[in-house]
Amino acid sequence: MQTAEAQTRDESLVWRTARIPVKHWGRGIEDIDQMHPEVQRTVEHFIATWRQRYVPLDATMAQLPEDRSLVGKGLLLFGNAGTGKTTTASAVATTIRRRFGAVVFFVPFADYVQALIDHRNWRDLYQATGDEFAREKFMALQKLLDKVLTCPLVVLDDMGKEHHTSSGFAADVFDALIRGRHRNGRPTILTSNNKPGDWDKTYNLSMQSFLTEACEVVPMAGRDHRRGA
Numbered sequence: 001m002q003t004a005e006a007q008t009r010d011e012s013l014v015w016r017t018a019r020i021p022v023k024h025w026g027r028g029i030e031d032i033d034q035m036h037p038e039v040q041r042t043v044e045h046f047i048a049t050w051r052q053r054y055v056p057l058d059a060t061m062a063q064l065p066e067d068r069s070l071v072g073k074g075l076l077l078f079g080n081a082g083t084g085k086t087t088t089a090s091a092v093a094t095t096i097r098r099r100f101g102a103v104v105f106f107v108p109f110a111d112y113v114q115a116l117i118d119h120r121n122w123r124d125l126y127q128a129t130g131d132e133f134a135r136e137k138f139m140a141l142q143k144l145l146d147k148v149l150t151c152p153l154v155v156l157d158d159m160g161k162e163h164h165t166s167s168g169f170a171a172d173v174f175d176a177l178i179r180g181r182h183r184n185g186r187p188t189i190l191t192s193n194n195k196p197g198d199w200d201k202t203y204n205l206s207m208q209s210f211l212t213e214a215c216e217v218v219p220m221a222g223r224d225h226r227r228g229a
C-alpha cells in the first residue's frame with residue numbers, strides 16, 4: 001500500500017489527470033520504435049516549435065513570437081486503424097508536458113460530444129427542479145468542458161467516430177472548439193480515420209478548409225501495428 005505522499009510524488013498522477021490512455025503513460029516520442037521518418041520529422045518539429053505555437057493566456061507583446069504562422073497550429077494524424085495515431089498523439093502530449101511543463105489533456109472526441117449533451121441535460125434538469133445531484137453533475141461536466149477549451153494542448157482522439165445526429169451537432173461542436181482553440185493560440189492534436197479531403201462529408205466544407213489552417217496534416221501510412229503484420 002502506497003502512502004498518500006508517495007502517490008502525489010508519483011508521475012502517474014500527471015498522466016492520470018491528463019487522461020492519457022494507461023498503456024501510453026510516461027512514453028514520450030523517444031520511446032516509440034519504428035516511427036515513420038516523415039512522421040518523426042513532423043512531430044519533432046511540432047515539439048521544437050512549441051513556444052511559437054502556444055501563447056499563454058497572460059502573454060505580453062514581448063512574448064509573442066516574431067513569426068506568427070505557427071500560433072495555435074496543431075497536428076492532424078490521419079490513417080487507417082492500427083497505424084499508430086493514438087500512440088503517437090499520446091507520446092507528443094507526454095513529451096510536451098515533460099519538456100515544457102504545459103498542461104495536456106487527452107479526450108476521445110465522442111466522449112467530448114457526449115459530455116456536452118450530458119452537461120446540457122443535467123443543467124436543464126437543475127434549472128427546472130433545483131435538484132442538487134443534477135447541479136453537481138453539470139458542474140463537474142462544466143469543469144471538463146472548460147478544460148478541453150482552455151488547456152494548452154488537447155488531443156481529440158478518433159474524430160469522425162462519434163455519433164452524428166441530423167442536427168449536425170458534432171460538426172458545430174467541433175467547429176466551435178477547434179476555431180476557439182486556434183484563435184486563442186492553443187494547438188490541438190486530432191486523430192482520425194478520415195482523409196482530410198473527406199471532412200466535408202463528416203463535417204462541412206468550411207471546416208475542411210479551416211482544418212489545414214489549424215493543423216499540419218500527418219498521414220500515418222504503413223502496416224497495421226495491431227495485426228503485427
Ligand SMILES: Nc1ncnc2c1ncn2[C@@H]1O[C@H](COP(=O)(O)OP(=O)(O)O)[C@@H](O)[C@H]1O
Binds near residue numbers: 080081082085
Ligand atoms: N511505431 C510503432 N511501432 C510498433 N508498434 C506500434 C507503433 N505505433 C503503435 N503501435 C502499436 O500498434 C497498436 C495500434 O496503435 P494505435 O496507436 O492504437 O493505432 P490507431 O490509433 O491508429 O488505431 C497498438 O498496440 C500500439 O501499441
Ligand SMILES: [Mg+2]
Binds near residue numbers: 085086087191
Ligand atoms: Mg486510435
